[in-house]
Amino acid sequence: MAIMFFCLSFLRWERGADWESYYSYFVxxxxxxRGLSLDMGYQYLSCLVGDVFGxxxxxxxxxxAILSYCCYFIxxxxxxxxxxxxxxxxxxxxxxxxxxxxxxxxxxxxYSFVYVQKRRFISFALVVIxxxxxHISALIxxxxxxxxxxxxxxxxIFFYVLIACIASLGISILLSSISSYLGPFIATxxxxxxxxxxxxxxxxxxxxxxxxxxxxxxLLSRFFVIFSGLYFLRNLRxxxxxxxxxxxxxxxxxxxxxxxxxxxxxxxxxxxxxxIFLVLLLAYYIVIPKRVGNKLVLICVLSAYLFVRFxxxxxxxxxxxxxxxxxxxx
Numbered sequence: 593m594a595i596m597f598f599c600l601s602f603l604r605w606e607r608g609a610d611w612e613s614y615y616s617y618f619v620x621x622x623x624x625x626r627g628l629s630l631d632m633g634y635q636y637l638s639c640l641v642g643d644v645f646g647x648x649x650x651x652x653x654x655x656x657a658i659l660s661y662c663c664y665f666i667x668x669x670x671x672x673x674x675x676x677x678x679x680x681x682x683x684x685x686x687x688x689x690x691x692x693x694x695x696x697x698x699x700x701x702x703y704s705f706v707y708v709q710k711r712r713f714i715s716f717a718l719v720v721i722x723x724x725x726x727h728i729s730a731l732i733x734x735x736x737x738x739x740x741x742x743x744x745x746x747x748x749i750f751f752y753v754l755i756a757c758i759a760s761l762g763i764s765i766l767l768s769s770i771s772s773y774l775g776p777f778i779a780t781x782x783x784x785x786x787x788x789x790x791x792x793x794x795x796x797x798x799x800x801x802x803x804x805x806x807x808x809x810x811l812l813s814r815f816f817v818i819f820s821g822l823y824f825l826r827n828l829r830x831x832x833x834x835x836x837x838x839x840x841x842x843x844x845x846x847x848x849x850x851x852x853x854x855x856x857x858x859x860x861x862x863x864x865x866x867x868i869f870l871v872l873l874l875a876y877y878i879v880i881p882k883r884v885g886n887k888l889v890l891i892c893v894l895s896a897y898l899f900v901r902f903x904x905x906x907x908x909x910x911x912x913x914x915x916x917x918x919x920x921x922x
Contacts, residue, residue: 633725
């Protein structure tokens with residue numbers, strides 16, 4: 593199944609988010625330029641593949657190989673149920689079939705958890721920096737290293753999420769004031785995100801989708817995962833430090849969402865570096881129940897949740913994903 597998803601990821605044609613912009617860059621630009629909005633690592637990779645192979649499919653192949661290896665390695669190594677993790681991966685990210693460069697950067701940070709768990713900070717930081725060359729937002733994952741060992745009670749988690757919601761009221765002013773100190777490239781990106789922050793269609797929302805409704809859907813989804821996790825995993829996560837890290841990351845991703853989504857739904861995409869650990873976290877939910885009946889109920893609830901997540905992702909712009917078109921249909 594993993595091999596099939598990998599093949600689909602680089603054999604696709606004219607499918608996936610931002611296909612036109614990435615393909616146009618590959619065809620039209622032969623030299624990297626700091627004047628463009630794309631991160632320099634991606635520009636060098638794209639231009640190098642263009643010069644050597646002249647094939648956009650080869651560029652997709654390289655990125656797809658990185659993404660697939662990183663994600664499936666971590667799933668196999670850390671998931672309590674790899675098959676369920678594959679289902680979660682497909683439901684929230686289409687298993688990387690329609691990846692963009694941020695998804696590749698996310699896969700690299702996902703893989704860096706190996707070094708977090710082994711407490712090898714230099715190796716971890718190097719992988720995150722490598723990911724940031726594809727998408728600068730990957731640097732937010734540097735905070736994952738200290739977060740790994742923190743244990744938070746349910747009350748503290750609720751308190752921090754509440755504070756994050758309140759903090760979002762003033763964060764846009766803070767970002768605008770400090771952006772100039774972060775360098776021109778990052779400052780330009782932050783200003784652009786804030787300027788388009790109230791437009792849900794800029795990040796995939798259909799016309800008619802309000803920012804408030806998109807925020808509500810995002811918060812309900814995250815609160816469902818967190819509070820059900822606190823209930824079902826309350827004892828196990830005290831004993832299983834890896835599981836506790838997965839929950840910490842998802843909680844921190846939710847805090848980031850609460851802070852940034854009301855300002856800019858586009859800027860809130862940085863949560864993906866932490867939200868991808870949902871792929872591993874949800875697999876533990878069906879491990880806990882001892883009774884078959886309880887396990888079946890949980891499986892049904894999780895299946896319904898993942899089905900809604902899949903429809904939400906697919907339904908925004910279905911023409912980007914289906915019908916699948918391959919390079920052989922050019």
